[in-house]
Amino acid sequence: MATLLGYPLAGRKKHSTRFNALVLLMAAAAMIAASVIELIPAALAxxxxxxxxxxxxxxxxxVFVLIKLVSSLLQKHAAGLVGSTTVVTIALTLHNIPEGTAAVAAASTDLTTGIHTGIAIALQNIPEGLSIAALAFAAGSSRRWTFGLVAVSAIAEVLGAAGVWVNREVLSPEINSHMLLAVAAIMLAISFIELIPDGIRLLQLNGKTPKTPIIPTNK
Known part of the structure; x- marks a missing residue:
């Protein structure tokens, strides 16, 4: 639902650079807090x-590095905004699958941990959906096609969660802890390597037009 919320937000008037930066930094802070305070301690226990x-x-x-590598390889063959939209959609869809397992795995260990993890993931899913929708609109895609792209990314997270839920009876505490640690590492990598640098870069723009477009384009 949080990913899909990015679709109507992208269709509204253009948000300020500062607003976009704060959204990214807030999402990063939520994911770091969930990983350090909830997921990792619960797994270590x-x-x-x-x-x-x-x-x-x-x-x-x-896993995070592999997803980035696949995205980079696809980007080399992307043509214009349409190609960039495809790359971003695929990348976010791939990383949403393990994210979808996080809340269920965390809740299997402790309900409070699961709720906090779900909220943190939801917060960072909003700018993800917004990114896909903004790129698709910029590429001239129809509203129906744009919504479909955002929905694909959202469904991937649901499938990840459903996969864990269906097999929850065979998940041992040790397997649960491994999943929590792996997802925590993915969330920390996304926060420190992507969200925080992008948020700081947007804050430094101070309303100026960036030399390098925020939305990736084919030069």
């Missing part, structure tokens, strides 16, 4: 040791 925990944090970071 039931995990088998620091070495095992560090391994699954590394696995999560590896």
């Amino acid at each position: 039931i995990d088998s040791g620091w070495a095992d925990s560090a391994l699954w944090l590394f696995v999560g970071f590896g």
Whole structure:
């Protein structure tokens, strides 16, 4: 629902640079807080040791790097805004699948942790949906097609959550802890490598036109 909320927001009047920056930074803060305060401590409480925990944090970071690599390879073959829209949609859809597992896995460990994790993910899903919709509108896509692209990204998160929910009976506490650590690493990587740098860059613009477009275009 939060991802889909980005669609009507993109269709409204253009938001200020400062507003967009604050949205990104707020989303990053929520994800960092959920990872550090909720997910990682909950996982460490039931995990088998620091070495095992560090391994699954590394696995999560590896998933993030793989998604970025796939996005970069697709970007090389993207043509104009239509290609950029496709790349962004695919990238966000891919990373929404493991995100979808986070709230269910966290709630399986502790309901409060699950609620906090769900709220944090929802906050950062709004600018994700907005990014896809803004690019699609800029590329000249129809409202129906634009909504479809945003919906694909949202459905991916639902599928990730449903996959964990259906198999929850076979999930051991150890597997749950591994999932929490991997998703926490993905969320931290997104926050520190993408959301925070982009938010700071937007704040530094101070209403000026950036030399490099915020929305990726084909030069």
